[in-house]
Amino acid sequence: xxxxxxxxxxGAASPSTGDDDDPxxxxxxxxxxxxxxxxxxxxxxxxxxxxxxxxxxxxxxxxKKQLAQDTGLTILQVNNWFINARRRIVQPMIDQxxxxxxxxxxxxxxxxxxxxxxxxxxxxxxxxxxxxxxVMGNPGGNTNC
Numbered sequence: 323x324x325x326x327x328x329x330x331x332x333g334a335a336s337p338s339t340g341d342d343d344d345p346x347x348x349x350x351x352x353x354x355x356x357x358x359x360x361x362x363x364x365x366x367x368x369x370x371x372x373x374x375x376x377x378x379x380x381x382x383x384x385x386k387k388q389l390a391q392d393t394g395l396t397i398l399q400v401n402n403w404f405i406n407a408r409r410r411i412v413q414p415m416i417d418q419x420x421x422x423x424x425x426x427x428x429x430x431x432x433x434x435x436x437x438x439x440x441x442x443x444x445x446x447x448x449x450x451x452x453x454x455x456x457v458m459g460n461p462g463g464n465t466n467c
Contacts, residue, residue: 364393
């Protein structure tokens with residue numbers, strides 16, 4: 323019969339896991355660290371810049387330096403924030419705009435493309451036009467080669 327006291331640690335030291343000699347410990351520690359959340363003021367500054375430049379949401383190097391200075395972030399953090407913002411904020415807006423403008427499809431019944439959101443001077447539809455290329459690089463779309 324197992325007694326409850328047999329399962330308790332009672333303060334006994336456990337054997338070392340050998341982490342002191344583990345070269346991967348530092349990498350694991352960095353991987354397990356909680357991600358920092360930027361100050362609200364910093365994200366508000368960058369978000370304001372993003373919405374003022376929706377048609378070209380790519381700050382120049384000089385603008386990135388200024389944004390880094392204004393927000394107290396590094397240029398790398400500003401770069402990464404804009405990369406993520408274009409995916410998480412701008413792209414969904416484009417997709418939503420395209421759905422509203424096109425009524426679910428990017429082409430009129432006679433096959434002419436319908437309008438979409440314009441970013442960087444290019445119309446972005448978010449949907450691949452129908453054609454002979456079903457799967458990229460695979461004419462006809464046959465995936466069983």
